[in-house]
Amino acid sequence: METDIKEIQAGISRLGICSVCVSSSAKYTCPACSAKTCSLACVKTHKKNANCNGTRNKTAMVHKEEMNNLTLLSDYRFLEEIDHKLDDNHRHPLRRHIMLKHGERPPLPHFLQRLKSEAWNRGTLLKFMPNHFVAHQENSTRYYFKEGIIRWHVKWIFHQADVTFVDKDVDENTTIVKLLSKYLEPNDSLGAEDSEKLAYYHSASYGRVAVLLRTNEKGSGPAFEEAFMKKSLRLNLANKTVIEYPVFYVILRDHIHSYLEYEADDHDDLFCEKEEKEEEGESLGYF
Structure with missing residues (x-):
């Protein structure tokens, strides 16, 4: 019993009071803005009132004196995520074509x-x-x-x-x-x-x-x-x-x-067949 009380007191002293209901001890910290909340209801209320998406800004500036092991681990995972995304783009047939430098084309069979x-x-x-x-x-x-x-x-x-x-x-x-x-x-x-x-x-x-x-x-x-x-x-x-x-x-x-007498016009689709595209904004290139 005494142990539970000490743990509750330690939680209060560490996170403080919920910033939404201002009546209960905080249990959660918002990854995006560090707001303290105590329950799921308060988390949803915080997101709605503060227009917060709850997603941590992985590229936010962190001062050297504020860095810790969690900061380093987060940065390492962020770099890994970028590496996996680049590898995925190279494997994807559409993105691989778009990622090529200007004037380059994938080799023809x-x-x-x-x-x-x-x-x-x-x-x-x-x-x-x-x-x-x-x-x-x-x-x-x-x-x-x-x-x-x-x-x-x-x-x-x-x-x-x-x-x-x-x-x-x-x-x-x-x-x-x-x-x-x-x-x-x-x-x-x-x-x-x-x-x-x-x-x-x-x-x-x-x-x-x-x-x-x-x-x-x-x-x-x-x-x-x-x-x-x-x-x-x-x-x-x-x-x-x-x-x-x-x-x-x-x-x-x-x-x-x-x-x-018909001349092709960039805005005239009368005789053009529309291709299905996997993504918007893709550039069309010929081999």
């Missing part, structure tokens, strides 16, 4: 370097988005060494029908008109819903349809350029910049001028 080189030999500047972008993850374009050809991942956007198709493993020597035949001519390979959406295209002849290649990087000039339907995919991509894979807009020729 060998097969993508070879693909980029072969595209360059054909007059096509091929660029890749960072790994966390959806377009990069879904891109199936590859260079086949034994065949000596590039097989492209191609996206077709039928703007007036509001429907999109993707072709994979497309031989670069195939003509545009041959690739489009399965979409512009009624056949059983398309589902009933897609066929219904493309009905207006099916009723139009090839001469009334235009194919436009999205040619620009955002804000760099004309957004579309008409493709030659009777020429191969390889020839249509020559002297062009392609980001990940070619995207073709298939439109009715009556509407072609509204596309060719």
Whole structure:
């Protein structure tokens, strides 16, 4: 009994009286502002009244004469926390890309370097988005060494029908008109819903349809350029910049001028597909 009384008295003499209720001996010290409290209710009241978050400022100035073993231990743990955070950032695919110095890019895998080189030999500047972008993850374009050809991942956007198709493993020597035949001519390979959406295209002849290649990087000039339907995919991509894979807009020729006269604008998302981003404020860079 006497021991308990001594311990209570020692607590009172060490922490004093609760700064909130001013009636009980204090049991807790706020890590942020060192306010003394006696209970959970008083802790909550203190945080609300003083607008205090209760989190210690790890970078606050501490005078030399006020330092003790707890201060040194806290600083050591703070440095360890920073080290773990840096290591986590280097492992995270998104943060690793952002943390690079200006002008630096993560190294491309060998097969993508070879693909980029072969595209360059054909007059096509091929660029890749960072790994966390959806377009990069879904891109199936590859260079086949034994065949000596590039097989492209191609996206077709039928703007007036509001429907999109993707072709994979497309031989670069195939003509545009041959690739489009399965979409512009009624056949059983398309589902009933897609066929219904493309009905207006099916009723139009090839001469009334235009194919436009999205040619620009955002804000760099004309957004579309008409493709030659009777020429191969390889020839249509020559002297062009392609980001990940070619995207073709298939439109009715009556509407072609509204596309060719359109210029990319940083604030215009009419024809831009929005990528899912893991964090806000990320910077976009190409390989």
